[in-house]
Amino acid sequence: MQQNTFRLGDIQPGRNPRKYFDPVKMAEMVESVRQQGIIQPVLVRPLENGSHELVAGERRVRAAREAHGDDYEVPVVIRVMDEFEARSLALIENIQRDDMAPSEEAVSAAEIVGLCQGDRDEAARQLGWNRAMLDSRLALMNCSASVLEALNTRSIKLGHAELFAAFTKDQQDKLLPVVVKEGHSVADLKKVLERAACALSAAIFDKVDCAGCQHNSAAQAEMFGESIGTGSCTNRTCYNEKTEKQLEATATGLRDEYQTVRIVRPGDNHTRIQLVADGPKGVGSEQAKACYACQNFGAAVSGLPDSLGNVYKGQCFDTVCNMKKVAARIKSEKATEPATAKAATATGASKAVAPARNDKPGAAAPEATAVSESERVKAYRVALWRKALRRDIGANQELVRQYLIAIVATGQARCISETAFRAFWERLLDDKPPVSSFGKAADAAKAATPLAQENLIVAMLASAIEGVDVPYLTEMCRHHKLDLTKYWKLDKAFLDLITKSEMKVMADELGIRAAMGDDFKKVFAKSKPEVIEALLSVKDFDYDGKVLKVLKF
Structure with a gap:
């Protein structure tokens, strides 16, 4: 980070979330800048084209431009950051100023929630707010544009806007002029809401x-x-409870199909985006295929008054990642444009074919192209590796000694699971191991039979396998050339972890689709439990010796 001065006209405008600038306060700042200049530097970031973009200091820049014009040399702090860091910093810098309108705070807070992947607790922490204040501001995101503008210009109070947010936008636009013209109080509007909301x-x-x-x-x-x-x-309580149950029932019905299903609320505006391959917001066809298997891909159920209960499929719930993928696709296309243009000229091509668009909200999403590595699948996979490795090595005393020595030599002795070893001890010696006395433990080991001592050494290795971290466990499996086909066969426990769409990918990989023939399509029209039962009972299909790629190390 460095400090410098730039000509005001050479600084590109940023994405300031503030829309309303109090005329009186701006006039005071213009006069101050005219007399004393800008004392506190503004924050800018360098762009790829060599220019600099404003990140924080919009009011100072506006005041300086009015007071001195574009040739004024403004002090700047240059900080290298990407677009998303710049957006987050600009939002938080503005929102922490006490003169920002609640409606602008709402818009900014919603963007920060999007940058935090919908984690409202993390967004509240970054903003320095409590959760109640964050939720209160985010509720304003359901206000119509005219209501937000009225709040910006102080034509209505915050209490009015919070009540308006419970109406549909059409209802808000009809009520707003009446409230403003006749000067209705917040209490008056609350009575209207109680009559109309349910x-x-x-x-x-x-x-x-x-x-x-x-x-x-x-x-x-x-x-x-x-x-x-x-x-x-x-009875508003009963009405709301029944509405919530229906929303949850709709979401539950989608969870067999999609990795992520969320009920979206006011303020969740930036937590999801329709995933498309082509067009200005497309990630590219190859990237889209990968996205379909991502844990952040799924469906949204609307909890908003204007679209209550509507389902939007094919949603990406990591908007930051999506924006980066879109930017990467655009950058890649620009890099290939000269070569493409040259090739088109050489062949006499005169017309480009426009890419297909698939950005219609709610459009059915393509099916998964891989079984996604969700946290649940990862946990299942690691548990499989530990269990298989323990079984494969346990019967070979020579290997047990070699591997135990290697574990200690590589500093992994600390990873021996005390809980696991104590359980083995109790099972083998039919007694609890001494907790703190070395002498008692040594005497108990001495009294054990040679076979029991050998089994305790095996138990030490098994406890180490249970305790080492995943990268080290992976290295052990690879060195041992562990054959998972001896220890895994498709089961209900695994199928419960994946969606029906992913089951089709799995069925192709294992050869189940081919074995089921024409029955395959009919089966997948049924519920998930029925699909699982059918996949595990295919006539004449040999399940042994087949391991999915997602389970391999």
């Missing part, structure tokens, strides 16, 4: 039980039939 016509849950319910506002007049469509629920 309309049964908009409910996504089964309303059969609502027909004769005492909390149905239409029930007093008509207890059955069309009255349901025009009534409202006066």
